[in-house]
Ligand SMILES: Nc1nc2c(c(=O)[nH]1)N(C=O)[C@@H](CNc1ccc(C(=O)N[C@@H](CCC(=O)O)C(=O)O)cc1)CN2
C-alpha cells in the first residue's frame with residue numbers, strides 16, 4: 193500500500209477544497225467539461241463493450257455523466273445508484289430509462305424507487321461510472337465520505353483488474369491530487385475519465 197509522498201493537505205482539507213472548487217465552476221463550464229469527459233470514454237472499449245452501465249445524477253457541481261446517455265447504444269442498459277432501503281449504507285442499482293420515476297433521497301439526490309425487480313446486483317454490472325471528489329494517479333478515490341461505493345464494491349478488493357464491474361471515476365481534471373493515502377476499505381478505480389482524457393490504472397500493482 194503506497195504511503196510515500198502524501199499530499200500536504202489532510203483528507204478533510206482536500207475534500208472541502210475540491211468540493212468548493214467544483215461548486216464554484218460556472219454551470220456552462222460544468223457542462224462543457226462534462227461533455228468532453230463523456231466524449232473521451234464514449235469511444236473506449238471499456239464503455240462500448242459494456243452492456244449494463246451505472247451512471248449517477250450529479251449534485252453540487254459534480255461532473256455530469258448523463259451525456260453518456262446520448263452516446264449509449266440501445267442495447268446498453270443504464271442504471272442509477274439508490275441508497276439501499278435496508279439501511280446498510282450500500283447502493284442498489286436500478287434501471288434508468290424513460291419510464292423511471294425519480295424521488296429525492298436523504299442527501300437530496302434524485303434516485304429511482306428501489307424496486308428490486310428493476311435492480312441489478314452490483315456484481316452483475318459491467319461498468320460503474322463513479323462520482324468522486326478526488327483521485328490520484330494510482331486509482332485511489334475519495335468520495336463524499338459515506339463509504340457507499342467502497343461498501344458496495346468491497347468484493348472487488350484484491351481481485352484482478354479485468355473482473356467486472358469496472359469502476360471508472362468521472363471527474364474534472366482539477367480533481368486529480370498528488371497522492372491519496374489508500375485506506376484498507378478503499379476500492380481502487382480501474383479507470384478515470386476527465387475533460388483531459390481517459391486513463392486506465394493497473395490496479396493489480398496494489
Ligand atoms: N451524485 C451522486 N450520487 C451519489 C453519490 C455521490 O457521491 N454523488 N454517492 C456516493 O457515495 C451516494 C450518496 N452519498 C453521499 C454522501 C454524502 C453526501 C453529502 O452531500 N453529504 C453532506 C452532509 C450530509 C447530509 O446532508 O446529511 C455534505 O457532505 O455536505 C451526498 C451523497 C449515492 N449517490
Ligand SMILES: Nc1ncnc2c1ncn2[C@@H]1O[C@H](COP(=O)(O)OP(=O)(O)OP(=O)(O)O)[C@@H](O)[C@H]1O
Nearest residue numbers: 333334335336337338339340341342343346375377
Ligand atoms: N467495506 C466497508 N465495510 C465497512 N465500513 C466501510 C467499508 N467501506 C467504507 N467503510 C466506512 O465508510 C466510511 C467512509 O469511507 P470513505 O471516507 O472512504 O468514503 P468515500 O469513499 O469518500 O465515500 P463514497 O463511496 O460514499 O463516495 C469510513 O469511515 C469507513 O469506515
